[in-house]
Amino acid sequence: MLIDTTLREGAQLFGAYFNIDTRKRIVAGLVALGIDEVELGWVGQEDLQELAEYGRSLNGNTKFSVWSPCREEDVITVSKLPVDRINIGVPVSDLHIEKRLGLDRAGLLKKLTKTVETAKNHGLRYVSIGLEDLSRADEAFALTVALLAKVSGASRIRLADSLGQLTPKATENLVQLFSSQINIDFAVHCHDDFGMATANAVTALGAGAKYVDVSVLGIGERSGISATEELIAYLSLNNENHPYSTEGLVDLCSFVSSAAGVTIARTKAVVGTDIFACESGLHAHALSKSPELFEPYNPELVGKTRKLAVGGKSGKSAVASALSDGEIAPLVKDFSERNLSALTQAVRKLSCELMRPLTKGELVELTLNSEK
Structure with missing residues (x-):
């Protein structure tokens, strides 16, 4: 109690x-x-x-x-x-x-x-x-x-x-x-x-x-x-x-x-903004398949939403999963998986330059440019 x-x-x-x-x-x-x-x-x-x-x-x-x-x-x-x-x-x-x-x-x-x-x-x-x-x-x-x-x-x-x-x-x-x-x-x-x-x-x-x-x-x-x-x-x-x-x-x-006047750290247990955010290749790919693999409970139970992004830590599977996102997929429907390795390298490079994960818009732009 x-x-x-x-x-x-x-x-x-x-x-x-x-x-x-x-x-x-x-x-x-x-x-x-x-x-x-x-x-x-x-x-x-x-x-x-x-x-x-x-x-x-x-x-x-x-x-x-x-x-x-x-x-x-x-x-x-x-x-x-x-x-x-x-x-x-x-x-x-x-x-x-x-x-x-x-x-x-x-x-x-x-x-x-x-x-x-x-x-x-x-x-x-x-x-x-x-x-x-x-x-x-x-x-x-x-x-x-x-x-x-x-x-x-x-x-x-x-x-x-x-x-x-x-x-x-x-x-x-x-x-x-x-x-x-x-x-x-x-x-x-x-x-x-x-x-x-x-x-x-x-x-x-x-x-x-x-x-x-x-x-x-x-x-x-x-x-x-x-x-x-x-x-x-x-x-x-x-x-x-x-x-x-x-x-x-x-x-x-x-x-x-x-x-x-107390700041909540973004990683604060239970209520931090980024406790259900992920860009790590292995984890992001696993979460897209089965969230319970790397989440202790459903984010919605504490008013949170899952946030997956690609960046310098992402592998091909994570990038491919990101491209299938409902908001992104229609914009990159002509993307060829033959270019997935090159796109993954481009994602990692840009992310490291920006020192943060990519936004959905940046991923779409990078994907479309890789097809040219």
Whole structure:
């Protein structure tokens, strides 16, 4: 199950500012995708009441939550909002406990107990406790914090790799350790500092975690976290066991890209413009015969179209296939295959000069000239 935190973690991206209209559009897009939970922001943020009411007005089964630090007064503030859940952040590494909070371990445990009890007493039925900087914490103490959270009334524990330190194997071990000791729902929050966030999130689900945090395009602090579009595509198109919609992924990612000022690389998994583009001779020829040979899923499932072109990497088969294209074939119907080798060489030469694949118009012109 996916917790999208584009409006909390994602909004912490350096230089990203989302006004209320932008936030509403992101919420609507996420609900349309079938996201299980949307973290609307952090306590004290402007327009949370309006945003939560808007989310509830949408037709979907998405739950809405707000993040809060481990402070009783902030929890009380969240309790007045029309949200389903509260996500409370609790640092568990000694470095954060001492230098950030000015507490010792005993003080943290006391603070946690009072905060969770306050949340429950103020009508917050679903309390999630996020163990921040867990990958640098003492595991025994972190387990103590998690157990105390459950005993105090928490419904979920969020295991946070706050600095992206974990590998998939380490993530698996951590999830299995906690789930073997405490009977409660677990979520993971995986940062991407070493490029492993999505892999760690997928591994966590396989190891027994019920939830993973994601954000659109993976935006967030530093290099961000697991990407919403990657998890949705993997869970829906690879496993085909999850009911997430992939229909609006490209549009939502494009919108967030513009709003956050983050460029989408043309090779970006799931939503890049060129992920279904091919000019390599062997691959292009194979794709023209049977797309599943070199495509993990149908491009149309994520709003993409296949793009084949000839160029400096093309062989005779790829060029011949390109000439049979419905738009090109009528224009080169008199082409003789005797000249295919020469045409292929001409295609490669021109492509290398232009330093790009050829357009359909350029291929037609080159073909017609080769016949003269």
